[in-house]
Amino acid sequence: MSAEVIDKSLETFVLNLGPQHPATHGVLRVKLTMDGEYIVHAEPVLGYIHRMHEKMGENRTWAQFMPNTGRLDYLAALSYNHGYAMAAERAEGIEVPERAEYIRCITVEMNRIASHLLWFGAFVLDLGGFTPLLYAFDDREQILDLLESVTGARLTFCYFRFGGVYNDIDDNFITGCREFIKRLRSRMPMYHDLVTKNIILIKRLKDIGPISQDMCRRYGATGPVLRGSGVNFDVRKHEPYSVYPEFDFDIPVYTECDSMARYMVRMDEMEQSMRIVEQGLNKLPEGPVMAAKAPKILKPAKGDYYCAVEAARGSFGIRLVSDGTNTPYRLKLRSPTFSNLSLFSEACQGMLLPDALALMGTLDLVIPEIDR
Amino acid sequence: MAEMGLAEIKQALSGLAVTDEIEVVKTIPAPPPAEGEEPGKPVEVKEKIQQTMLFTPDYAKKGYHLDVKVTPEDVVTAARILIGQEFFLEAITGVDWIKEGQIEVVYDFNLWQKLCRVVIRTRTDRAKPEVPTISDIYSGANWHERETHDFFGVVFTGHPDLSPLLLPEDADFHPLLKDFKA
Numbered sequence: 001m002s003a004e005v006i007d008k009s010l011e012t013f014v015l016n017l018g019p020q021h022p023a024t025h026g027v028l029r030v031k032l033t034m035d036g037e038y039i040v041h042a043e044p045v046l047g048y049i050h051r052m053h054e055k056m057g058e059n060r061t062w063a064q065f066m067p068n069t070g071r072l073d074y075l076a077a078l079s080y081n082h083g084y085a086m087a088a089e090r091a092e093g094i095e096v097p098e099r100a101e102y103i104r105c106i107t108v109e110m111n112r113i114a115s116h117l118l119w120f121g122a123f124v125l126d127l128g129g130f131t132p133l134l135y136a137f138d139d140r141e142q143i144l145d146l147l148e149s150v151t152g153a154r155l156t157f158c159y160f161r162f163g164g165v166y167n168d169i170d171d172n173f174i175t176g177c178r179e180f181i182k183r184l185r186s187r188m189p190m191y192h193d194l195v196t197k198n199i200i201l202i203k204r205l206k207d208i209g210p211i212s213q214d215m216c217r218r219y220g221a222t223g224p225v226l227r228g229s230g231v232n233f234d235v236r237k238h239e240p241y242s243v244y245p246e247f248d249f250d251i252p253v254y255t256e257c258d259s260m261a262r263y264m265v266r267m268d269e270m271e272q273s274m275r276i277v278e279q280g281l282n283k284l285p286e287g288p289v290m291a292a293k294a295p296k297i298l299k300p301a302k303g304d305y306y307c308a309v310e311a312a313r314g315s316f317g318i319r320l321v322s323d324g325t326n327t328p329y330r331l332k333l334r335s336p337t338f339s340n341l342s343l344f345s346e347a348c349q350g351m352l353l354p355d356a357l358a359l360m361g362t363l364d365l366v367i368p369e370i371d372r
Numbered sequence: 373m374a375e376m377g378l379a380e381i382k383q384a385l386s387g388l389a390v391t392d393e394i395e396v397v398k399t400i401p402a403p404p405p406a407e408g409e410e411p412g413k414p415v416e417v418k419e420k421i422q423q424t425m426l427f428t429p430d431y432a433k434k435g436y437h438l439d440v441k442v443t444p445e446d447v448v449t450a451a452r453i454l455i456g457q458e459f460f461l462e463a464i465t466g467v468d469w470i471k472e473g474q475i476e477v478v479y480d481f482n483l484w485q486k487l488c489r490v491v492i493r494t495r496t497d498r499a500k501p502e503v504p505t506i507s508d509i510y511s512g513a514n515w516h517e518r519e520t521h522d523f524f525g526v527v528f529t530g531h532p533d534l535s536p537l538l539l540p541e542d543a544d545f546h547p548l549l550k551d552f553k554a
Contacts, residue, residue, distance in 0.1 A: 342511075
């Protein structure tokens, strides 16, 4: 017979998840107060890989900060390149040639697919399925090879310049992209058969980990997390930039608000990104990839500027404050996963620990981007 | 309620905007030249005028639609108005205006239904920076305010826990202040 509980608070214990735990995908620590297998309170502890990129921005010229933007979210770095390049171009008033804009969209979308593939593999791995990771990495490797051939880097890209891109794409890249799309299209049904329709996965995700629209609003969640809660919000459509208005693509939205919905959003987004790449390659105009009159040294007019792009994880925003000199006065990086993770504490209350890990997986965390 | 346009939200926030003295550059055209004289050049003079700090800037250039400067106390009122109109919080950050002895705290809000980015900004004394918290209205502000406290030392009064978020747990420095030396 168990004794009567005198002090309820003594029945809970603290469990440290991380900072070196495979499920947190980086150095994130979550201090969990547990009641048996159930979470009473969760407190994410950040900052293990904080590098103060924003201060670095104040200490170098506008162009010198570009490599930093590739080191925030190392899984989809091109979106961050894009956001920063665009913010500075708008402030300075630089026109980007059309071909460069197309190349930007194509490479960013390829990068998005690579990021989602990695998420897919790693997420299923979190849930205990090892095999999909190997398949997903195999596919992702093809993208990295392609991007390496034009950008010279595999992860920490610094491909965009103020006024264009630094290297034109060649026929090998174009045929490579087409072949890759063919390949991934033929493999997606396999992923859905093996993983999406898998009863174990469905039981782990369906109706578990609810994130309501109200919670998304209060925490400022964006990206697939928000779209899994039935809100059609994608910066590419909401605040059209670059040549995205030229493309015909859909925004996958699921209204179930559970972990499964967020899983499905990302799986469908890969197909939509493939559509954008295909159209981009078909419509690719001839011409230069760098603006002829792009200034070497930027000195944007005094004032502040905001610019947002849709990164793989949500709305990435840059707030620039210029004092008219050749270095930014203030450079704020609004990282989407910072806001997305902040709702974890509220969302996982009362959940079983393994379910909370599945929920955390659907947030698609990249720690260097949260900590900056 | 969510169908509110820019004009209405501007109206709702206009009562909160502060009036500031700002410097503008005015161009005075040269007087018509007398006969036989060269026409003079227009003169540029700096002038101080009183201005209500509520602007609708050029979106294509600035990236936002409405820019309102309020007093620190009114930030809470503005946040209440904005959450009532279903705005979500994009970010909170600071700017250190060391020459003016002030720290600016900037709030970016946006709307899902349509494109309308509203910037709320407030200034506080650099020696004793204090702004009331909005973390009870926007839960996500909790971390953004903690981050701003880390970097600038702004104290968000009423905030449940301002311990360092991104900096080490024993950090007593604020690296984004302009006079910070590592």
